[in-house]
Amino acid sequence: MRELYHLPLSPFCRKVRIALKEKGLRFALKTERVWERREAFLAMNPAGTVPVLVEADGAVLADSRAIVEYLEEIRPRPGFLGETSALRAETRRLVAWFDEKMYAEATRNILGEKVQKRYRGRTGPDSGTVRAGLANIRVHLDYIAWLVERRVWLAGDSFGLADMAAAAQLSCIDYLGDVPWSRHEGARDWYARVKSRPSFRSLLDDRLPGLPPASHYDDLDFRAEAAIRP
Amino acid sequence: MRELYHLPLSPFCRKVRIALKEKGLRFALKTERVWERREAFLAMNPAGTVPVLVEADGAVLADSRAIVEYLEEIRPRPGFLGETSALRAETRRLVAWFDEKMYAEATRNILGEKVQKRYRGRTGPDSGTVRAGLANIRVHLDYIAWLVERRVWLAGDSFGLADMAAAAQLSCIDYLGDVPWSRHEGARDWYARVKSRPSFRSLLDDRLPGLPPASHYDDLDFRAEAAIRP
Incomplete structure (x- = not known):
């Protein structure tokens, strides 16, 4: 199952959560206390920030805009960017x-x-x-x-x-x-x-x-x- | 002719300048002293920042990442984002x-x-x-x-x-x-x-x-x- 490392009041994580739901993509939420700078988390995203999306095949994606552009590519409909x-x-x-x-x-x-x-x-x-x-x-x-x-x-x-x-x-x-x-x-x-x-x-x-x-x-x-x- | 409003030592403008050149797209540079908050410029980009790209048909684009994604779309080769x-x-x-x-x-x-x-x-x-x-x-x-x-x-x-x-x-x-x-x-x-x-x-x-x-x-x-x- 796709996993989203997040914090509840991060606007960037919330943007990705809405996008995943609107695309109809299932995911599990994992809360990441980024200020603890957990080593396994830093290995996934050296910037140490959430959101981080881990795909079912283990692919790791970081940065909210990179993640949403990726979602647009793997699931183009409904599209969130516009037609032209x-x-x-x-x-x-x-x-x-x-x-x-x-x-x-x-x-x-x-x-x-x-x-x-x-x-x-x-x-x-x-x-x-x-x-x-x-x-x-x-x-x-x-x-x-x-x-x-x-x-x-x-x-x-x-x-x-x-x-x-x-x-x-x-x-x-x-x-x-x-x-x-x-x-x-x-x-x-x-x-x-x-x-x-x-x-x-x-x-x-x-x-x-x-x-x-x-x-x-x-x-x-x-x-x-x-x-x-x- | 395509025009790029810029400042010489803005890294975001420089990124767009390199991308335009790598794509083989011709453009004229216009220096914009953003701190003067010129009204005609703010009408193009209410954020008041450079770079701003004005296409030959008058279309106005702001934000360096939005501009470069746009360039990728209108001139896909050479591609700067990767194949997958x-x-x-x-x-x-x-x-x-x-x-x-x-x-x-x-x-x-x-x-x-x-x-x-x-x-x-x-x-x-x-x-x-x-x-x-x-x-x-x-x-x-x-x-x-x-x-x-x-x-x-x-x-x-x-x-x-x-x-x-x-x-x-x-x-x-x-x-x-x-x-x-x-x-x-x-x-x-x-x-x-x-x-x-x-x-x-x-x-x-x-x-x-x-x-x-x-x-x-x-x-x-x-x-x-x-x-x-x-």
């Missing part, structure tokens, strides 16, 4: 946007301080860094709204890798209840569409020991609740 | 290694302090950051040597995108004379092979105003010189 080279370039541009820019500006600042530090036994969150992340997230919610005013999904007419990358980032921040949904209706409506997909289900079932999710985290009708908040 | 899905995944894993890990650990610390700060009119380089970059570069030189002990090129038997990504990072640091070649013969011999390719020529001709390159920068026989240094 121009569309695929647009999808990949947006994946880079969310994987790199949104992660660096928002997700890492919030998650790194509130979750990763905690699990690695370091000191408490730096409130300035968290505040920066919370301010930056608004830019990305606005960008998502801007895109879905012009397109059905983020990169075009079909649900695809750009949606998975963006939703994976947001879902981690949403676990902590830190997405200001009520002020970003366009992004919220798009996220509700992603959240209701069966491929998203297992992400909503994730629970971290000692860190329960925000109350609306796994609620598919979270829009009504979020709307009445200040 | 497993090989392509390995190539993409290594591209992520050099684009993300080596850039964050080495290139950015050195180049960001010595060059980008200077051009953006900020204060002088932080010596601690530069020292960290110089220490970290050794890990990546060792990794390159480890790979070419086992393979002809970094990802396999053919020159490809992993080589371009790694050489693009190194060439920027080498412009400043900060690569400790004499202690890393394996990486040096591999780099000499990359450097002698015609696709690399225009990179070696780059000159930044007020910042001449290290003396061996455009020397294809730099190995002899580097070897007698301490």
Whole structure:
């Protein structure tokens, strides 16, 4: 059986989990505490990061974008990149946007301080860094709204890798209840569409020991609740 | 004519320049001072980064990995990713290694302090950051040597995108004379092979105003010189 080494609140692992489910590919999840730098794991991926996908034949794949491109190649339907080279370039541009820019500006600042530090036994969150992340997230919610005013999904007419990358980032921040949904209706409506997909289900079932999710985290009708908040 | 908006010492732009040349695709270079945040440029790429490729028909492509994947699609031969899905995944894993890990650990610390700060009119380089970059570069030189002990090129038997990504990072640091070649013969011999390719020529001709390159920068026989240094 295919195995995915992961961490529950890694947006990059979540992107791969959604992609595997959407492709209808079965896999087993293995939690990897990357900060322990386990030797057998480093032998598989010297970068020491998750996700790492191990195929049934023992082939090892690392890096979330390399893994998803691989999944597109071995199981082309449904396709997540788009039908033309121009569309695929647009999808990949947006994946880079969310994987790199949104992660660096928002997700890492919030998650790194509130979750990763905690699990690695370091000191408490730096409130300035968290505040920066919370301010930056608004830019990305606005960008998502801007895109879905012009397109059905983020990169075009079909649900695809750009949606998975963006939703994976947001879902981690949403676990902590830190997405200001009520002020970003366009992004919220798009996220509700992603959240209701069966491929998203297992992400909503994730629970971290000692860190329960925000109350609306796994609620598919979270829009009504979020709307009445200040 | 195809246009590439770039900065001379951007490793990501250099990777795309090498790829375009290796594919035999003609293009004109346009320097974009990204820190000026020119409105017409931000309209092309809201991330505000280079490289940006504008096709003859006006199509705009941003993000270096999206651009190179696009080039692979519109001009498949010569191929830079590999013949099998497993090989392509390995190539993409290594591209992520050099684009993300080596850039964050080495290139950015050195180049960001010595060059980008200077051009953006900020204060002088932080010596601690530069020292960290110089220490970290050794890990990546060792990794390159480890790979070419086992393979002809970094990802396999053919020159490809992993080589371009790694050489693009190194060439920027080498412009400043900060690569400790004499202690890393394996990486040096591999780099000499990359450097002698015609696709690399225009990179070696780059000159930044007020910042001449290290003396061996455009020397294809730099190995002899580097070897007698301490």
